Amino acid sequence: MPPRDNGHEEPVIRDKRKIDPETGQARGASATQEAPAPKAEEAPVDGDLLAERTADLQRLQAEYTNYRRRVERDRVSMREQAVAGTLAELLPVLDDIGRARDHGELTGGFAKVAESLEAVVTKLGLTSFGQKGDPFDPTVHEALMHSYSPDVTEPTAIEVLQPGYRIGERVLRPARVAVAEPTEPSEPAEEPDSSASPASADDDEN
Structure with missing residues (x-):
């Protein structure tokens, strides 16, 4: 004989336990896991700006x-x-x-x-310079005496009165020297005028 329907629904029982008593597994663990946050997209680098920087x-x-x-x-x-x-x-x-x-x-x-x-x-770095017989160089020599000599072929320091000094390429003091130049060439003697012929000379006598 079927049960009588008295118009009332049977109560629904919901199991809200987080642990399944049969399996021992946590219920809805996969659903409760948060999905990783999406990575922010990197802004593209401007090529002109990079070249400028x-x-x-x-x-x-x-x-x-x-x-x-x-x-x-x-x-x-x-x-x-x-x-x-x-x-x-x-x-x-x-x-x-x-x-x-x-x-x-x-x-x-x-x-x-x-x-x-x-x-x-x-x-x-100090070095001395200036030797007897050096060619005279006005950039490093100072002539205190001057003469002529047949023994030189160009202006020459024949005596060093005071040595010169330099440091590196800088001249601190020029060498003070006596300078001799080659002997001045003597002027040739004047020769008598031989353009007049003997005949013209005889004519003058007559």
């Missing part, structure tokens, strides 16, 4: 390199000027040492001091 960077690097070179060049130039100024003040002392050596007076402790001083100035 690269050119700016290269220009800055070139300017910095030139600046470093200019600073180094100025530093070397200032050092050379300072050294040259100091050595120029010592030239009279070196002249006195040279004269004492020529007269045989450079002996004893004075000789040791002189040798030490000459070694120091040589280490700083």
